[in-house]
Amino acid sequence: MKVIAIAIAAFAVLLLISIVLRTRYRSSMLPNQTNSPPAKTYVDLRNLIFQGSRQKFSLPATSTPTEPWGVVMDLSLIRGTATVTALSDGNGSIYLSSGGGYIGGVGKPAIHDAAQNFVRTAAEFQAGMKATTEFPLPETGQAKFYVLTDAGVFTASAAEDELNQRRDPMTKLFAAGEEVITQYRLDGERSRQ
Numbered sequence: 001m002k003v004i005a006i007a008i009a010a011f012a013v014l015l016l017i018s019i020v021l022r023t024r025y026r027s028s029m030l031p032n033q034t035n036s037p038p039a040k041t042y043v044d045l046r047n048l049i050f051q052g053s054r055q056k057f058s059l060p061a062t063s064t065p066t067e068p069w070g071v072v073m074d075l076s077l078i079r080g081t082a083t084v085t086a087l088s089d090g091n092g093s094i095y096l097s098s099g100g101g102y103i104g105g106v107g108k109p110a111i112h113d114a115a116q117n118f119v120r121t122a123a124e125f126q127a128g129m130k131a132t133t134e135f136p137l138p139e140t141g142q143a144k145f146y147v148l149t150d151a152g153v154f155t156a157s158a159a160e161d162e163l164n165q166r167r168d169p170m171t172k173l174f175a176a177g178e179e180v181i182t183q184y185r186l187d188g189e190r191s192r193q
Contacts, residue, residue, distance in 0.1 A: 042097045046083050050135050054150055059088050070148035071122040073177035076138045084177045086115035092180040102184045110183040121176040122147045129154035
């Protein structure tokens with residue numbers, strides 16, 4: 001009886017090891033996550049800003065219909081996408097398709113100021129962008145910008161390598177979006193001290 005119990009236990013362990021190895025092998029064969037759909041929460045949060053309006057967000061009126069009240073920057077990552085949003089009232093958020101992120105920031109002066117600067121900087125680029133009603137995520141190696149106005153949404157994209165090396169005309173807008181990320185990082189470091 002003892003020998004049978006040991007044989008059954010050994011068989012169960014071998015079966016478990018086989019299942020684990022098979023699962024690891026299959027997951028290593030899956031396509032890069034950048035090709036898979038982002039998490040539902042990420043998509044829902046990202047869509048909120050595109051489905052909103054200046055009035056829905058209770059933002060003050062702009063001086064012209066094409067003056068930005070919001071801006072979105074999507075960055076392709078090795079495994080997914082990061083989305084940085086900013087509104088004219090100083091709200092700035094970061095959403096990660098892999099999960100997590102930061103929402104609001106309006107109560108933190110450095111984040112508030114960086115978000116407002118991101119929107120002001122977007123105004124410099126809006127005229128050179130094309131109107132859009134579709135909001136696809138960027139392709140690998142690309143950054144995508146969306147400027148939100150009462151007249152609609154305007155978009156442009158650029159290669160991240162060109163932006164990082166400061167060779168693309170959109171570098172100033174990219175840097176303003178990165179500043180929102182930087183201020184969240186610095187705020188996190190200050191809160192850990």
